[in-house]
Amino acid sequence: MAKAPERAQLTLSSKNYSSWSLRGWLLCRMAGLQIDERKVAIDDATNRAELLLLSPSVLVPRLTHDGVSVWDTLAIAEYLNEIFPDAGLFPADRVARAHCRSISGEIHSGFANLRSALPMNLRTKHAKFRIFAGARPDIDRVETIWAECLSAYGGPYLFGAKPTVADAMFAPVTRRFITYAVAISPVSAAYCATIDAWPLMREWIKAAAAEPEEMEELDVEF
Template sequence: MAVAELTLSSKNYSSWSLRGWLLCRLAGLKVEERIIAIDDPENRAELLLLSPSVLVPRLTHEGASVWDTLAIAEYLHELYPQVGMYPAERIIRAHCRSVSGEIHSGFANLRSALPMNLKVRHDRFPIFSGAKPDIERIETIWTECLDAYGGPWLFGEKPTVADAMFAPVAQRFLTYAVPLSPRSAAYCDTINGWPLMREWIDAARAEPDDIEELDIEF
């Protein structure tokens, strides 16, 4: 497969960068990572959502420049349909696309209440009431998928686009000790034990600490 470039932001704080990276690894696409400097003013503006256009993660491959995580997922699926980033069966594939799109576009209260930070673990953390419906909806999605397709991943025996999209959420739940059903907790453990996730976490923990902890999702 061709070498591509994947532009990323902070590995510790950026859930969107994590999603883009997982998608490339799921596809088996070899990428050269380009990390935007933390002290770059444009990057800082992007991280704080002060920029009108957020272009990270961005995949550059054979003349194409693709940003937005779902756009990256669809691009990779077009190139490598044989790797099974989406389920093979049409109705199940539609379900996978639907839950992936839902996490991509929603859950604003969860994002602001529980920002991604892979370097910390809280024994307990106050969760404001506005985020609780988001947590309940995510647990409903997970339970429906795990019941329907048998786990341990959302759509069966191997990870798909949906797992890449929900991986940062699972990490948030672990970081902030969110009370979960046993089924949801087991899924979080599946995500946390994923070798790709462990590779990313190790890189995040090695990231310099010369950035203020952000209080907003990016």
Template sequence: MAQTTLTISSKNYSSWSLRGWLLCKMAGLEFIERPVDIDDANARRELLLLSPSVLVPRLTHGKVTVWDTLAIAEYLNEIAPRAGLLPEDIAARAHCRAVSGEMHSGFYNLRSALPMNIKAQHESFKVFSGAKPDIERIRAIWSECLDAYGGPYLFGKAPTVADAMYAPVCSRFRTYAVELEPELAAYRDLILDWPLVQEWTRGALVEADEIIELEVEF
């Protein structure tokens, strides 16, 4: 079979690349990382406008090429059904898809106000008012899932697509010192200590700072 590749952009700044990478790792897929040139227009659009609709991340698996993050998740669930990317229970599975889709298509104010930056960590940060409803909604989603399925992950004892989708939010909440209730802070820390996230973080920390000039409006 031809090499399996995952095209990604910056490990420090790219939340969508992190999501796609986590999903591939969770599925047990062996792949080669293919970083794109950060000057590529699509890569910069993904970083600046935080769009899930560009071609990063992009999975090439044999004759299949798939680039939308949720499409990658669904494809991986089809080829690796035992990986547990989605819950077994039909109602929980629908719930997982719903909260994952909400992250996929929403929270634009949060993304622009608190851009992904793994290397940075603020002791305090003033979040502009437009992003506060997004933060409250994420708190509500996390609380609802943890209460319904018993934790420690959003849908129970093992990580699912939803945890991959919200992992970059955990990083943002740490970077910008977003206050959380103890239960939610414990979930954030669990995700940040997840060995796969730690592996990604190590890559981000050694990444060159050539795109520090990214102009994100707060």
């Protein structure tokens, strides 16, 4: 009798604080991959360094599937696209697909000032928040990316009627804008509302709210 294949495992950090974990989880769910979640120990030094933006490399989330281990969010996206080509993680059109990859890579590798000035914290919502001036160019660039995509592909997601890898990559940014009451255009605000209402996001946010509060030093304004 053939042995049943092992379920995929996704190693995650904090659901409240870790934008990378959110991205990896969204990608797996969008692909339709059944996963078992494994949480990194809250006192793990590498985990804490990643959440405090002190680590030059991010090893979480990590997807383990069919003898393969993948630990970078874009690598996870490309791997899932190979395994589940019909899931539509990337746009079908060649030009749009290249655009999707480009902006996903841009948010993956840049925007350091935005990350440090507006750390992800799903439990908090500010009515008013003073934003470090150095983050404004990052915010402006994000808004430009969103406006171009929504105009070119018709919305409500960045590449049309359904979410793609780009939406998974920018989802944590929408939460940062909501959390810190960032002043953004109506177009950007509408996109943030679209992502906020996305059933997968609602599921993640609900789970984050139920997560034990064990990392109080991360709940700071820096």
